Amino acid sequence: MNSIQSYIKENKQRFLDELIELLKIPSVSADKAFEKDVLLTADFVVESLKKAGCDNVEICETPGYPIIYGEKIIDKNLPTVLVYGHYDVQPADPIELWTSPPFEPVIKTTEIHPEGAIFARGSCDDKGQMYMHVKALEYMTSTGNLPCNVKFMIEGEEEVGSESLAWFVPRNKEKLANDVILISDTGMIANDIPSITTGLRGLSYVEVEVTGPNRDLHSGLYGGAVANPINILTKMIASLHDENNHITIPGFYDKVEDLSTEERAEMAKAPFSLEDYKKSIAIGDVHGEKGYTTNERNAIRPTLDVNGIWGGYIGEGAKTVIASKAFAKISMRLVPNQDWREITELFKNHFESIAPKSVKVVVKPHHGGQGYVTPIDNIAYKAASKAYETTFNKTPIPQRSGGSIPIVALFEQELKSKTILMGFGLNSDAIHSPNEHFGVWNYLKGIETIPYFYQYFTEMSK
Amino acid sequence: MNSIQSYIKENKQRFLDELIELLKIPSVSADKAFEKDVLLTADFVVESLKKAGCDNVEICETPGYPIIYGEKIIDKNLPTVLVYGHYDVQPADPIELWTSPPFEPVIKTTEIHPEGAIFARGSCDDKGQMYMHVKALEYMTSTGNLPCNVKFMIEGEEEVGSESLAWFVPRNKEKLANDVILISDTGMIANDIPSITTGLRGLSYVEVEVTGPNRDLHSGLYGGAVANPINILTKMIASLHDENNHITIPGFYDKVEDLSTEERAEMAKAPFSLEDYKKSIAIGDVHGEKGYTTNERNAIRPTLDVNGIWGGYIGEGAKTVIASKAFAKISMRLVPNQDWREITELFKNHFESIAPKSVKVVVKPHHGGQGYVTPIDNIAYKAASKAYETTFNKTPIPQRSGGSIPIVALFEQELKSKTILMGFGLNSDAIHSPNEHFGVWNYLKGIETIPYFYQYFTEMSK
Numbered sequence: 001m002n003s004i005q006s007y008i009k010e011n012k013q014r015f016l017d018e019l020i021e022l023l024k025i026p027s028v029s030a031d032k033a034f035e036k037d038v039l040l041t042a043d044f045v046v047e048s049l050k051k052a053g054c055d056n057v058e059i060c061e062t063p064g065y066p067i068i069y070g071e072k073i074i075d076k077n078l079p080t081v082l083v084y085g086h087y088d089v090q091p092a093d094p095i096e097l098w099t100s101p102p103f104e105p106v107i108k109t110t111e112i113h114p115e116g117a118i119f120a121r122g123s124c125d126d127k128g129q130m131y132m133h134v135k136a137l138e139y140m141t142s143t144g145n146l147p148c149n150v151k152f153m154i155e156g157e158e159e160v161g162s163e164s165l166a167w168f169v170p171r172n173k174e175k176l177a178n179d180v181i182l183i184s185d186t187g188m189i190a191n192d193i194p195s196i197t198t199g200l201r202g203l204s205y206v207e208v209e210v211t212g213p214n215r216d217l218h219s220g221l222y223g224g225a226v227a228n229p230i231n232i233l234t235k236m237i238a239s240l241h242d243e244n245n246h247i248t249i250p251g252f253y254d255k256v257e258d259l260s261t262e263e264r265a266e267m268a269k270a271p272f273s274l275e276d277y278k279k280s281i282a283i284g285d286v287h288g289e290k291g292y293t294t295n296e297r298n299a300i301r302p303t304l305d306v307n308g309i310w311g312g313y314i315g316e317g318a319k320t321v322i323a324s325k326a327f328a329k330i331s332m333r334l335v336p337n338q339d340w341r342e343i344t345e346l347f348k349n350h351f352e353s354i355a356p357k358s359v360k361v362v363v364k365p366h367h368g369g370q371g372y373v374t375p376i377d378n379i380a381y382k383a384a385s386k387a388y389e390t391t392f393n394k395t396p397i398p399q400r401s402g403g404s405i406p407i408v409a410l411f412e413q414e415l416k417s418k419t420i421l422m423g424f425g426l427n428s429d430a431i432h433s434p435n436e437h438f439g440v441w442n443y444l445k446g447i448e449t450i451p452y453f454y455q456y457f458t459e460m461s462k
Numbered sequence: 463m464n465s466i467q468s469y470i471k472e473n474k475q476r477f478l479d480e481l482i483e484l485l486k487i488p489s490v491s492a493d494k495a496f497e498k499d500v501l502l503t504a505d506f507v508v509e510s511l512k513k514a515g516c517d518n519v520e521i522c523e524t525p526g527y528p529i530i531y532g533e534k535i536i537d538k539n540l541p542t543v544l545v546y547g548h549y550d551v552q553p554a555d556p557i558e559l560w561t562s563p564p565f566e567p568v569i570k571t572t573e574i575h576p577e578g579a580i581f582a583r584g585s586c587d588d589k590g591q592m593y594m595h596v597k598a599l600e601y602m603t604s605t606g607n608l609p610c611n612v613k614f615m616i617e618g619e620e621e622v623g624s625e626s627l628a629w630f631v632p633r634n635k636e637k638l639a640n641d642v643i644l645i646s647d648t649g650m651i652a653n654d655i656p657s658i659t660t661g662l663r664g665l666s667y668v669e670v671e672v673t674g675p676n677r678d679l680h681s682g683l684y685g686g687a688v689a690n691p692i693n694i695l696t697k698m699i700a701s702l703h704d705e706n707n708h709i710t711i712p713g714f715y716d717k718v719e720d721l722s723t724e725e726r727a728e729m730a731k732a733p734f735s736l737e738d739y740k741k742s743i744a745i746g747d748v749h750g751e752k753g754y755t756t757n758e759r760n761a762i763r764p765t766l767d768v769n770g771i772w773g774g775y776i777g778e779g780a781k782t783v784i785a786s787k788a789f790a791k792i793s794m795r796l797v798p799n800q801d802w803r804e805i806t807e808l809f810k811n812h813f814e815s816i817a818p819k820s821v822k823v824v825v826k827p828h829h830g831g832q833g834y835v836t837p838i839d840n841i842a843y844k845a846a847s848k849a850y851e852t853t854f855n856k857t858p859i860p861q862r863s864g865g866s867i868p869i870v871a872l873f874e875q876e877l878k879s880k881t882i883l884m885g886f887g888l889n890s891d892a893i894h895s896p897n898e899h900f901g902v903w904n905y906l907k908g909i910e911t912i913p914y915f916y917q918y919f920t921e922m923s924k
Binding site: 029030031032090091093094097159160161187201203205212213214215216217218219220221222223224225226227228230231232233234235237238239241281282283284285286287288289294295297298301302303304305306307308309310311312313314315316317318319320321322323326327328329331333356357358359360366367401402403404427430431432433434435 | 491492493494552555556559621622623663665667674675676677678679680681682683684685686687688689690692693694695696697699700701703743744745746747748749750751756760764767768769770771772773774776778780781782783784788789791795818819820821822828863864865866889894895896897
């Protein structure tokens with residue numbers, strides 16, 4: 001057994017215990033009620049990096065939540081890896097659907113995770129995957145196996161748009177200078193089918209408000225004669241997709257790249273069972289843009305989804321009322337070349353333009369980010385691929401993800417370096433959902449694989 | 463000054479104080495959290511009837527909230543008036559829009575109510591209007607001016623569909639036997655334009671649930687490939703009205719009576735200013751079924767309104783999620799001849815039929831009731847009209863209301879008697895809305911007018 005494997009074997013329980021402590025802190029960045037916990041989590045990350053051997057660990061203040069920076073510079077002439085991750089998590093609701101409390105981590109076995117999985121909000125996205133890098137660094141520093149320089153940048157606003165990071169990065173280009181950026185905030189196809197994410201979708205997130213009458217009205221006295229903002233909102237949202245599920249916003253598709261038949265054929269080679277897919281989320285049928293497969297729909301095509309809608313009486317029983325206002329949170333996943341600010345503007349103009357005179361409409365942009373595609377012909381990708389080959393005994397499949405890490409495009413623009421997305425989670429890990437979990441096997445396999453990336457990347461850089 | 467006027471003058475403050483005490487009890491029948499308060503209100507009504515001179519006052523148990531019965535039988539050979547009202551109220555939310563707490567009544571003057579109006583949930587609908595009858599009875603019994611027999615039946619579930627009353631009435635036909643039913647739970651056009659409601663709309667209230675995936679999903683990983691139950695729900699609801707705002711449910715209009723040109727011309731004579739109407743609720747334009755005026759749309763035409771909608775993340779900030787479920791509360795106002803059970807069935811069948819295979823849909827009928835039209839050629843209407851003439855010095859205008867009192871049709875069916883709707887509220891009193899209020903002038907004018915109805919009805923019955 002090689003050095004990293006034996007190190008993991010000796011320290012497995014401690015690696016799990018430390019992550020569980022980190023997962024107990026409810027660092028929900030979207031909700032101000034958790035502000036203290038988010039800051040406590042930042043402190044936890046600081047201590048972890050120090051213990052793992054980082055120098056110059058600091059809490060970098062920003063307009064929002066702090067960014068944790070740390071580094072280990074062993075030789076200016078060696079390449080530098082910048083590790084990015086985030087310590088904030090998605091809100092846990094609907095809490096009633098969790099089988100165990102979201103911030104009381106427990107290890108349970110599942111069909112896919114016979115060796116157990118840690119159930120907790122953030123276990124996979126991204127505390128668990130971020131902490132793999134901390135433990136991999138600990139191994140490399142404590143055993144003299146660190147082959148190059150490393151920098152850590154861990155933020156606390158990824159789940160709400162990374163605005164402070166977008167503020168921080170341009171102001172700290174020298175501090176953050178690197179040869180490659182390494183992120184584990186994505187997934188792979190299956191534990192026996194390793195894959196590396198080579199594409200990410202962009203995001204535009206908006207909130208809309210439709211106002212009808214200036215007060216709630218009796219639906220009998222006014223019903224039928226006054227525009228009901230909820231009915232109007234449903235008409236407006238419904239009109240955003242046509243009968244082929246194409247998005248109807250003028251100009252929305254103008255910059256969408258059409259993949260070649262060859263590229264689509266290459267994608268189609270990834271193992272996929274539509275039946276298993278439907279079964280895994282208990283749906284009678286898939287639903288999406290005409291002319292594209294399921295894997296194309298959620299990877300290379302843009303989308304428009306309502307993430308939340310509310311208005312009127314939603315309590316117990318019945319209330320015969322016409323609400324004064326109706327609201328919706330709407331997000332669009334974008335593909336490379338679509339500019340999120342431009343798309344947000346297109347949405348705003350279109351949505352306001354389709355509002356009837358009988359209501360007032362306000363569109364509030366929330367946040368957004370650009371899509372990204374990683375080239376697979378550079379040494380960073382080759383080093384990552386070889387690292388997976390070493391620990392999985394299989395060549396990983398390059399795969400486009402439907403998710404978004406808006407900051408990746410910004411890194412390339414500001415730091416002029418490529419990002420490698422080494423994800424060890426699974427789609428079935430329920431990130432952003434109740435009962436999020438992260439396989440113990442995946443957690444340890446990540447810690448085992450990461451040092452090989454450092455090794456191969458350093459060798460290939462010579 | 464006549465006897466009733468002087469009696470009101472002497473007791474005005476007490477009449478107000480007693481009503482304010484009644485309004486302090488939050489008898490919200492839709493929400494189990496208020497169960498105790500609803501029962502306390504029932505007790506309050508019992509005591510009020512006893513003090514007003516009723517005999518045999520009893521709390522009649524039902525499958526739901528109790529019905530309060532009381533009577534004053536002076537001579538079996540004289541006609542009997544059955545007074546109906548309800549002691550429950552609508553939920554107060556959105557509470558934050560109230561300028562004073564909904565269950566802490568205060569008297570404030572308004573443009574329309576220079577003599578002051580009582581601001582509180584239920585002040586107009588229906589505690590205030592119901593209590594006018596109690597005080598009118600007190601006057602008649604205490605001054606020897608009761609010309610006929612009277613029975614009171616006050617229920618506690620009107621705002622949630624009167625199911626227990628529908629159970630109670632058929633089982634107590636003898637006890638409830640009467641020559642006319644008198645209800646004050648409607649409004650009039652203006653304080654200087656008295657009107658009597660001669661038509662009511664029926665109601666069908668349903669709740670719909672759309673289920674997509676069996677758990678909330680990450681909108682990046684699944685977005686575009688899986689049916690989003692919120693988007694689907696908006697499509698389904700939007701499809702329920704066509705471009706002319708006709709309701710698209712097959713068979714929905716089959717039994718709707720088309721009024722003659724003469725009848726519509728008669729209706730059009732009622733004083734109405736579209737500009738004032740729009741101004742009163744601050745809307746840029748009215749909105750409704752093509753080919754009908756505003757007053758026709760909310761009186762003689764059926765409607766379909768979403769009263770509440772919810773799904774996904776509705777908290778602070780952003781959550782990129784595809785919800786597992788989306789919900790809506792939908793009510794349809796029906797016109798005479800439309801059967802609410804039949805319409806509910808038509809809705810259920812249609813709504814389920816338009817659901818795509820990618821989601822599951824459940825339609826839960828809440829409650830409903832039939833529409834009603836009062837003839838204006840019977841002595842009951844004539845007596846009511848003459849009573850208004852006496853106290854307003856104006857002949858009241860017969861008017862169809864868009865509201866619903868589902869129980870009225872049941873009364874006619876079970877008790878074989880007509881209902882007279884003597885309402886003293888105004889549309890601007892914001893019933894079912896924040897800041898509901900009831901004019902002090904209207905409250906006292908009701909108490910003054912009611913005894914004349916008893917007098918004229920008894921005389922005309924000879």
